[in-house]
Amino acid sequence: MKQYVMGNGAIALGALSSGIGLIAGYPGTPSSEIIETVSKAEHDGVHVEWSVNEKAAMEVAAAASYSGARSMVTMKQVGLNVASDPLMSLAYVGVKGGMIVVSADDPGPISSQTEQDSRRFAEFARVPVFDPSSPEEAFDMVGAAYELSEKYHTPVFLRPTTRICHAYASIDVPEEYHKKEYEGFVKDSKKWVIFPRLSFENHAMIEKRNAVISREFSDTPFNTCEGASSKAVVTGGVSYAYAKEFLKDDPDIKIIKVGTPFPFPDDFVLKALEGTDEVICFEELSPFLEENILRLAGKHHLDIKVSGKLDGLVPSSGELSANAAEKILGAFFDIAPESTEEAKDVPPLPVRPPVLCAGCPHRASFYAVKQAMKGKKAVFCGDIGCYTLGNAAPLDMVDTCLCMGAGITMAQGFYHMEDDCTCFAFAGDSTFFASGITGVVNAVYNEADIIVCILDNSTTAMTGHQPHPGTGRNMMGDIVEKIDIKAILEAIGLKKVVTVDPLDLDAAVNAVKECAAEKGVKAIIFKSPCIALSKPAGKCKVSEKCINCKKCIRELGCPALVTEDGQVKIDENLCTGCGLCRHVCPVDAIGGAANE
Amino acid sequence: MNKSILLCGVGGQGTVLASKIIAAAAMNDGNTVHSAETIGMAQRGGSVTSHVRIGTAFSPLIPLHGADMILAFEPAEAVRNLAYLKKDGLVIVNRVPVMPITEALNASGYDGSEMIEYLKKKTDCIVFDGSGLPSAKFLNIAMLGVAAGSGRLGIETDLIRQEIERRVPPKFLDANIKAFETGIRTGGEN
Ligand code: SF4
Ligand code: SF4
Numbered sequence: 001m002k003q004y005v006m007g008n009g010a011i012a013l014g015a016l017s018s019g020i021g022l023i024a025g026y027p028g029t030p031s032s033e034i035i036e037t038v039s040k041a042e043h044d045g046v047h048v049e050w051s052v053n054e055k056a057a058m059e060v061a062a063a064a065s066y067s068g069a070r071s072m073v074t075m076k077q078v079g080l081n082v083a084s085d086p087l088m089s090l091a092y093v094g095v096k097g098g099m100i101v102v103s104a105d106d107p108g109p110i111s112s113q114t115e116q117d118s119r120r121f122a123e124f125a126r127v128p129v130f131d132p133s134s135p136e137e138a139f140d141m142v143g144a145a146y147e148l149s150e151k152y153h154t155p156v157f158l159r160p161t162t163r164i165c166h167a168y169a170s171i172d173v174p175e176e177y178h179k180k181e182y183e184g185f186v187k188d189s190k191k192w193v194i195f196p197r198l199s200f201e202n203h204a205m206i207e208k209r210n211a212v213i214s215r216e217f218s219d220t221p222f223n224t225c226e227g228a229s230s231k232a233v234v235t236g237g238v239s240y241a242y243a244k245e246f247l248k249d250d251p252d253i254k255i256i257k258v259g260t261p262f263p264f265p266d267d268f269v270l271k272a273l274e275g276t277d278e279v280i281c282f283e284e285l286s287p288f289l290e291e292n293i294l295r296l297a298g299k300h301h302l303d304i305k306v307s308g309k310l311d312g313l314v315p316s317s318g319e320l321s322a323n324a325a326e327k328i329l330g331a332f333f334d335i336a337p338e339s340t341e342e343a344k345d346v347p348p349l350p351v352r353p354p355v356l357c358a359g360c361p362h363r364a365s366f367y368a369v370k371q372a373m374k375g376k377k378a379v380f381c382g383d384i385g386c387y388t389l390g391n392a393a394p395l396d397m398v399d400t401c402l403c404m405g406a407g408i409t410m411a412q413g414f415y416h417m418e419d420d421c422t423c424f425a426f427a428g429d430s431t432f433f434a435s436g437i438t439g440v441v442n443a444v445y446n447e448a449d450i451i452v453c454i455l456d457n458s459t460t461a462m463t464g465h466q467p468h469p470g471t472g473r474n475m476m477g478d479i480v481e482k483i484d485i486k487a488i489l490e491a492i493g494l495k496k497v498v499t500v501d502p503l504d505l506d507a508a509v510n511a512v513k514e515c516a517a518e519k520g521v522k523a524i525i526f527k528s529p530c531i532a533l534s535k536p537a538g539k540c541k542v543s544e545k546c547i548n549c550k551k552c553i554r555e556l557g558c559p560a561l562v563t564e565d566g567q568v569k570i571d572e573n574l575c576t577g578c579g580l581c582r583h584v585c586p587v588d589a590i591g592g593a594a595n596e
Numbered sequence: 597m598n599k600s601i602l603l604c605g606v607g608g609q610g611t612v613l614a615s616k617i618i619a620a621a622a623m624n625d626g627n628t629v630h631s632a633e634t635i636g637m638a639q640r641g642g643s644v645t646s647h648v649r650i651g652t653a654f655s656p657l658i659p660l661h662g663a664d665m666i667l668a669f670e671p672a673e674a675v676r677n678l679a680y681l682k683k684d685g686l687v688i689v690n691r692v693p694v695m696p697i698t699e700a701l702n703a704s705g706y707d708g709s710e711m712i713e714y715l716k717k718k719t720d721c722i723v724f725d726g727s728g729l730p731s732a733k734f735l736n737i738a739m740l741g742v743a744a745g746s747g748r749l750g751i752e753t754d755l756i757r758q759e760i761e762r763r764v765p766p767k768f769l770d771a772n773i774k775a776f777e778t779g780i781r782t783g784g785e786n
């Protein structure tokens with residue numbers, strides 16, 4: 001049966017076709033649709049979960065595979081940093097049922113903090129990695145990766161990149177999916193309990209095994225050599241697709257594709273390089289293939305010139321494209337570029353930066369804190385989520401953003417170093433569960449004076465509205481006990497935890513002022529649902545009382561507040577009737593909406 | 597058949613559904629199809645594109661100067677993506693601008709008209725007036741109509757209509773089919 005799916009869907013269907021028993025992960029662009037696809041597909045009881053964070057997901061999947069079941073764990077590349085602790089040990093201990101770690105990289109980066117390369121991580125952990133160049137290949141690689149994982153008892157990486165994750169193709173899938181039978185956990189503490197002695201033995205075994213896998217990889221269909229020429233391009237992943245788009249099927253140009261970058265298929269590449277004295281490594285993120293070719297050249301005394309990122313022919317950052325292939329490979333292979341005219345006198349284009357939605361409760365929360373702290377020294381530590389957009393004018397309420405959960409702990413560092421400064425941390429509800437709780441414990445234990453603001457909109461909004469432990473729903477479609485953020489904070493020992501509706505501006509401002517006046521760790525839970533998921537309260541309207549001072553626009557930057565022929569008005573298609581602007585207008589010119 | 601079609605617009609205008617309909621119709625016509633979405637963040641109002649590639653294609657995204665047709669739901673987005681158009685490619689553009697959401701804060705005076713003039717001057721283009729539709733909700737289907745009516749899509753109009761019928765909720769089907777017909781007329785007049 002043919003199905004037209006996204007690359008992430010192809011990975012999910014590949015896993016289902018391979019008979020997985022469990023899939024776990026944490027949302028993160030560009031990986032999120034893998035788990036969503038599995039949860040929507042018809043199958044006989046695969047356990048699907050959004051785990052609380054990537055480390056938890058990795059551990060849940062590891063145990064499933066200790067039981068002999070096939071498992072998959074999914075995340076974006078920075079999530080792998082969180083999951084690296086279990087990963088590194090798991091690589092030593094090994095697995096029984098096949099286990100695939102999907103870590104989606106994001107060249108550009110398009111929606112990430114870093115341009116890290118998961119191929120490096122696989123090499124660091126000494127586990128094999130597959131690098132798909134299309135959704136079709138991603139599907140096939142999943143099947144091959146499970147075979148390999150079970151044959152060598154090791155977790156195996158699949159490393160797609162954004163353009164593969166979000167590309168669509170037709171995939172041939174089975175009519176039905178069935179879980180592979182599995183034996184169940186067989187106790188053996190010499191095998192499953194990591195000790196220095198075991199690590200030492202397994203380390204030696206892993207290095208020997210990787211040499212064997214390198215030879216096995218030299219024969220996989222994922223590594224290919226097309227054409228013949230004294231000059232060659234070495235590439236892999238989506239960069240291969242870009243190279244092919246430009247070079248097509250030219251028998252006089254050699255394209256070496258490495259689909260399994262670690263353990264590097266030395267034999268295959270050495271053979272492919274025969275008759276070639278100059279190569280260019282065309283790849284995104286780090287010069288991974290390039291360094292391996294250089295290693296081979298040194299080891300085997302190859303008389304070959306190696307180009308790529310290290311000599312500047314390929315840019316060291318950012319993503320590649322078919323046009324980058326035309327420019328870079330065209331110059332390398334001496335192919336004259338097609339003449340194209342540069343566009344001239346293009347009218348200035350409007351910019352469309354991402355901003356918080358009209359009626360977004362985060363806007364109200366930030367505004368309340370801003371109002372309460374007017375004229376006082378304060379630092380605002382942000383975090384990863386839609387609310388990072390609170391950094392934009394006119395709110396300008398995010399001073400730092402480092403990684404998931406860092407806001408709460410960084411606020412503490414500022415408290416210890418800055419004099420007379422109120423230190424705020426903003427964290428979303430999903431972020432709080434993922435990695436915020438330990439930060440609050442740290443604050444209480446080490447006596448930091450901070451105000452933790454939880455922007456609780458009851459969803460993981462930025463990545464596409466996934467449920468989390470506070471929402472009372474899970475990925476199996478069950479209604480589950482909601483985990484109460486307030487109760488957690490009180491249990492940690494916070495004396496002051498206030499819950500307030502940020503759209504009730506006066507109450508919200510008072511809550512902030514109250515907390516700022518007290519010592520110790522305080523928390524404010526700004527509770528209001530994500531506007532993208534809730535019914536609008538109605539529409540607000542600007543009346544003729546308006547003196548056109550534009551304070552509403554200047555202070556809030558709500559996209560629904562617009563000007564028409566210089567006069568302030570509210571765009572009814574966008575306004576959700578949140579009522580925030582009514583509190584801001586000095587002459588009470590805004591009315592309407594449900595709370596009137 | 598080898599054809600690359602770029603759809604562009606502003607988040608919330610329904611480019612994704614339109615691209616899925618084109619892809620499915622082309623597949624039902626016996627073609628291999630690939631497509632790609634540039635998925636933005638969850639917030640609305642950003643520039644979005646969908647790349648549909650019918651026939652042989654390697655890169656998920658259309659190369660610059662590689663699109664046979666640009667189906668632009670918004671004038672500035674057409675100009676923003678114009679570098680993707682082939683020399684003899686066709687631009688189909690909706691005349692109605694979507695103001696940037698930061699317009700009230702930093703006025704740019706944008707109203708779409710210079711974009712339309714620029715497109716008319718520089719390209720082979722069909723301008724569709726989306727303001728005549730009963731609601732902006734039907735714009736994506738109407739734009740499909742223009743593309744079908746232009747005769748340059750290379751996919752039979754009936755196959756597209758079938759996909760619309762398959763994918764649009766029954767409640768809104770009549771209105772969408774009307775919008776589709778309106779689009780076909782505009783496409784045919786040019
Ligand atoms: S009520 Fe005011 S602040 Fe809220 S969405 Fe409408 S215009 Fe924006
Ligand atoms: S703040 Fe009130 S008076 Fe000033 S422009 Fe806005 S609606 Fe008009």
